[in-house]
Amino acid sequence: MDWDKLRIFHAVADAGSLTHAGESLHLSQSAVSRQIRALEESLNTTLFHRHARGLILTEQGELLFDATSGMAKRLDTASARIRDSKDEVFGELRVTTTTAFGTLWLAPRLSALYAKYPDLKLDLMLEERVLDLPMREADVAIRMKEPSQADLIRRRLMNIRMRLYATSEYLADRGVPLSMEDLSHHRLISQSPSAPQVSAGATLVQQLLDYHIPSTLTVNNYFGVLQAVLSHLGVGVLPDYLTEDFPNLVRVLDPVESIEVPVFLAYPQELRHSKRVSAFRDFVTEEIIAHRKGRAA
Numbered sequence: 001m002d003w004d005k006l007r008i009f010h011a012v013a014d015a016g017s018l019t020h021a022g023e024s025l026h027l028s029q030s031a032v033s034r035q036i037r038a039l040e041e042s043l044n045t046t047l048f049h050r051h052a053r054g055l056i057l058t059e060q061g062e063l064l065f066d067a068t069s070g071m072a073k074r075l076d077t078a079s080a081r082i083r084d085s086k087d088e089v090f091g092e093l094r095v096t097t098t099t100a101f102g103t104l105w106l107a108p109r110l111s112a113l114y115a116k117y118p119d120l121k122l123d124l125m126l127e128e129r130v131l132d133l134p135m136r137e138a139d140v141a142i143r144m145k146e147p148s149q150a151d152l153i154r155r156r157l158m159n160i161r162m163r164l165y166a167t168s169e170y171l172a173d174r175g176v177p178l179s180m181e182d183l184s185h186h187r188l189i190s191q192s193p194s195a196p197q198v199s200a201g202a203t204l205v206q207q208l209l210d211y212h213i214p215s216t217l218t219v220n221n222y223f224g225v226l227q228a229v230l231s232h233l234g235v236g237v238l239p240d241y242l243t244e245d246f247p248n249l250v251r252v253l254d255p256v257e258s259i260e261v262p263v264f265l266a267y268p269q270e271l272r273h274s275k276r277v278s279a280f281r282d283f284v285t286e287e288i289i290a291h292r293k294g295r296a297a
Helices: 003-015 018-025 029-043 059-083 099-116 168-174 180-185 199-209 222-230 275-296
Strands: 048-051 054-057 091-097 120-126 140-143 152-160 162-167 188-191 216-219 235-239 249-257 261-268
Touching: 003 018, 003 029, 003 054, 003 059, 018 029, 054 059, 091 099, 091 275, 099 120, 099 140, 099 222, 099 275, 120 275, 140 275, 152 275, 162 168, 162 199, 162 222, 168 249, 180 249, 188 199, 188 222, 199 235, 199 249, 216 222, 222 235, 261 275
Parallel strands: 091 120, 091 140, 188 216, 188 235
Antiparallel strands: 048 054, 140 261, 152 261, 162 235, 162 249
8 A cells, every 4th residue: 555645545534624634735635636536446445425514434434544543653653762862852751540649649740840841741641440551552650559561661669558537627527536446437438349449448448348337438539539538528548648738638547557559650661761751750750759758757
């Protein structure tokens, strides 16, 4: 298949118009039209439905557009990696982590990264599902467990624990629980048992529920748990990395906590020389060090 014709086809499919595609390609409308007809003839199929408002892909056109879209994305990635050989840090970096960590810990600290690298384009992919780094679903991952794939570079950032927290206002109104049995007089807020989460958190919640707590609120991520706790709805199971940024949280029942949960940063071996990855890795490491000092103070 002619690469040039595929490039023109992709531009037309993306724009939905011969005229707009021609403008982006610096070609006349007639030249674009000829290339599309030639491609359709070589494939012996129709790629577009023509109508007064523009062009719509046929089923065969959709299949080809999926292929050219993947090609375009891979070419953009290759181009960005080539540019990474320079000293400047710019271009797109796709970072995946959990909703809570990305929203509550990472995002508020990104101003320092952008101040140093203003041309960097971060794509934060916040979800509980673990994306496949070797398959390039993301470039860098921060996860609450060690990655299982062997072909990843990994760095242990810190250890966290799940603990019990409530607001000072809630405790002033409802009283401070002094024993596990006292939790029966409070609402427990935690991640949903069915939600993807670290096993240490799920184990702690199950141990707490053994005390027959009558009122509970479950949310599918820690961001929601935190919002409920900050709204004075009850005692919440939360990761301890939140305490520095939310000083209104008061720890409840100090001896109660999960086992340690490791937090890892990981990225594929093929990105080991990427300036963007190195810049992000160093930024997170520096912020972790500052975070530890803040907790120790």
